[in-house]
Ligand SMILES: [Zn+2]
């Protein structure tokens with residue numbers, strides 16, 4: 538099959554289409570003919586070497602997969618050949634531990650990520666995934682939309698609803714609001730009844746962030762303190778919840794933007810920097826620091842339902858053929874793309 542194989546970390550030019558053996562199908566596996574695979578910032582930081590945990594080279598990147606069931610393991614039930622399906626971003630979870638049974642399989646000790654642990658990702662014509670990580674795509678939802686829903690919407694749903702416990706009437710802050718995660722975080726905060734403020738460093742994205750449902754958009758410059766702008770838009774009080782898709786470079790402006798008792802939910806880290814702080818800067822104001830990682834199968838199903846109902850719209854900035862993976866990476870890495878970039882394998 539054709540696949541984009543990354544043999545060593547480095548520049549985007551290292552991504553090129555090649556021929557590899559199709560992935561084997563184990564008894565509990567579903568093999569999917571990939572119709573669309575989203576390009577995530579996770580792929581960027583694996584490719585450029587910033588993210589190393591659990592990464593196995595050579596690797597086929599890509600964890601945002603949608604396609605058609607092409608082969609089934611002997612033990613798989615509930616799927617048939619030809620079914621339209623989307624995947625969570627796991628190749629495997631155990632299904633039996635307390636996290637798996639509690640609907641938080643993103644924390645399973647046995648979890649194997651899709652598309653960073655070896656030759657198992659979605660930048661390929663075929664991908665093999667444990668059936669426990671695959672769900673049906675509702676009618677009316679296209680492959681490109683379904684591909685990005687699990688990560689771009691599901692991860693934000695996890696952060697905003699399940700971890701952040703957003704309540705109607707709260708004031709929510711979304712950083713990286715014009716990015717692949719942020720544009721969906723804005724939609725979900727607004728859907729949840731929050732007064733929603735989007736933070737971006739790209740003035741050209743402001744209109745799109747507003748169109749996604751932001752009540753206010755703050756355009757800032759990298760490293761600047763935007764907290765006065767947030768306070769000006771929240772009667773001087775600050776935000777009750779922040780969804781941080783950017784990471785440590787924004788930690789202090791974000792901390793200063795919070796209302797007493799606010800919750801900061803950490804979802805993304807774009808660079809390799811660290812943040813240093815005094816615990817007193819948080820606890821004396823009753824601030825909570827929370828972490829949300831990925832999306833569960835249940836959160837993927839909920840997200841797909843929200844898309845099918847028209848309540849949340851996956852924002853696809855561009856679709857490119859799989860052999861243009863390097864171009865796609867350069868687009869996403871530049872930070873100038875509003876929404877998700879999706880790769881389409883040959884012949885789809
Ligand atoms: Zn992703």
Ligand SMILES: [Zn+2]
Nearest residue numbers: 631634637645
């Ligand atoms: Zn487990």
